[in-house]
Each structure stands twice: as C-alpha cells, then as structure tokens.
Amino acid sequence: MFLFRLSRAVRRKLRTMFKIVSNPIDPAAWQQTLTNVEAGACVTFAGWVRQHNQGLVVLSLEYEAYAVLAVAEGKKILAEAYERFAVVGIAAVHRTGHLQLGELAVWVGVTANHRDAAFGASRYVIDEMKARLPIWKKEYYTGGATAWINCATRGEHGGLGALPSS
Amino acid sequence: MLSVSVYYFAILREQRGLGQETLSTTAMTPAALYEELRLLHGFTLPGERVRAAINDTFVLSTTSLREGDRIVFIPPVAGG
Numbered sequence: 284m285f286l287f288r289l290s291r292a293v294r295r296k297l298r299t300m301f302k303i304v305s306n307p308i309d310p311a312a313w314q315q316t317l318t319n320v321e322a323g324a325c326v327t328f329a330g331w332v333r334q335h336n337q338g339l340v341v342l343s344l345e346y347e348a349y350a351v352l353a354v355a356e357g358k359k360i361l362a363e364a365y366e367r368f369a370v371v372g373i374a375a376v377h378r379t380g381h382l383q384l385g386e387l388a389v390w391v392g393v394t395a396n397h398r399d400a401a402f403g404a405s406r407y408v409i410d411e412m413k414a415r416l417p418i419w420k421k422e423y424y425t426g427g428a429t430a431w432i433n434c435a436t437r438g439e440h441g442g443l444g445a446l447p448s449s
Numbered sequence: 450m451l452s453v454s455v456y457y458f459a460i461l462r463e464q465r466g467l468g469q470e471t472l473s474t475t476a477m478t479p480a481a482l483y484e485e486l487r488l489l490h491g492f493t494l495p496g497e498r499v500r501a502a503i504n505d506t507f508v509l510s511t512t513s514l515r516e517g518d519r520i521v522f523i524p525p526v527a528g529g
Contacts, residue, residue: 347458347459347462349456349458349502349521349523351505352502352505352506352507352521352523355505413526414526415526416526417458417502417523417526418526419458419459419460419524419526421459431459431460431463431524433525433526
C-alpha cells in the first residue's frame with residue numbers, strides 16, 4: 284500500500300482537459316469526465332451554430348483551427364481559471380470543420396464545491412477561448428455568399444505592430 | 450537570404466490559394482515578411498491586424514527570423 288499527496292500542479296493537470304476535435308462533441312460524455320464527489324456544482328456552457336449573424340441568414344459554418352497553438356493556448360486558459368477560481372475540475376472542447384445549424388461548436392464544463400466559482404470560471408473560460416484561440420469561423424449564407432467572421436470586419440486582435448498577449 | 454516555411458489559415462489561406470509554402474526571403478522579421486507577402490499576393494488584412502507565431506509560439510513582430518523557421522501568420526480570430 285502506498286499513500287502520497289499529489290502536488291497542486293499534478294492535481295490541476297488531472298482535473299483539466301482541453302481538446303480541439305473534428306468529430307461531433309458529446310456533451311454527456313464530456314460532463315462525465317468531470318464527475319467528482321467533492322463537487323457540489325457543475326456549470327456547463329454549450330455554443331451552438333445559429334441561423335443568423337448581423338442580419339444575414341446563415342446556412343452553415345466552418346471552423347478552422349491552428350490546432351497546435353490552439354491547444355497550448357486552451358490549456359493556458361484552463362490553468363488560469365484554475366488559479367483564479369476555487370474549482371474542482373474544468374473541461375473544454377472546440378469543434379472544427381463544417382457544422383450545420385444547431386450543432387455544438389464549443390462546450391465548457393466546470394465543477395466546484397459551490398456554484399459561484401463554477402459560474403465565474405465557466406464564464407472566464409468561454410470568454411478567453413473566444414478572444415484568444417487561433418480558431419476562425421466562416422459563415423455560409425443563402426445565395427452562396429461566404430465570409431470569414433472578424434477576419435475582415437472586427438477584432439481587437441493584437442497585430443504585428445502589437446505585443447503578444449502571451 | 451533565409452529559407453523559411455510559411456503557413457496560412459482562414460482568409461489568408463484562401464487569398465494565397467494554399468496552406469503552406471517554403472520560400473526564400475531577405476526579410477529579417479515577421480512584420481517585414483508579412484508586408485512582402487501582402488504586396489505579392491494582395492492580402493487584404495493590414496499587418497497591424499495579423500499576429501505571428503514562429504515554431505508554434507506567439508512572437509513579437511520584431512523577432513529575428515532564422516533559417517528553417519516555421520512561420521504562421523494569424524488573422525483576427527472568430528471571437529464568437
């Protein structure tokens with residue numbers, strides 16, 4: 284028999300999971316990975332493909348990721364959330380490829396002893412994912428038009444003239 | 450002249466017509482290389498809105514390029 288205490292860093296690693304996937308996301312399976320009797324709260328967020336954006340009718344969406352950097356940045360975001368909030372576990376996943384209306388594009392789950400930390404951390408994780416992950420979204424509209432969202436229109440992304448945020 | 454690999458994503462990939470190329474350049478920094486490629490291929494994104502990564506790490510626009518670097522120009526992200 285052996286007993287030992289895991290360091291905080293190792294426990295954090297065991298309780299955070301971040302992935303970029305090209306297959307459909309199964310939210311029940313992801314939530315299952317967070318099961319823990321220490322946690323009294325589980326907050327999940329699901330981002331779905333919606334039918335409209337800025338007045339245009341959207342038929343489908345395509346997500347493209349720079350996967351290596353997206354995974355590294357995603358793990359960094361989860362580690363930050365783990366430091367900022369009293370959470371038990373965090374899992375997050377982003378889908379890539381061509382998605383149809385109603386499909387799940389992104390999922391975040393956070394467990395904590397109490398709900399405040401779970402709500403706060405889930406909000407932090409999804410907000411940072413959207414702002415920082417190198418993932419791009421192309422919308423397909425009725426009539427065959429397409430557009431890369433933010434690429435050409437919006438974005439507070441630091442450019443080549445700016446300092447990187449990480 | 451340096452020989453480097455350049456990777457393109459999203460709008461840059463479409464405007465370039467390919468996802469990756471190896472090229473020789475006299476540019477010394479990511480910013481200078483992007484400007485060179487923007488003029489050559491007619492990229493619509495100005496350099497101020499593009500970030501760079503070298504060998505899978507975000508870098509400053511003024512970082513020195515080295516022989517064999519893998520450079521990724523990162524357009525503004527989807528945001529939501």
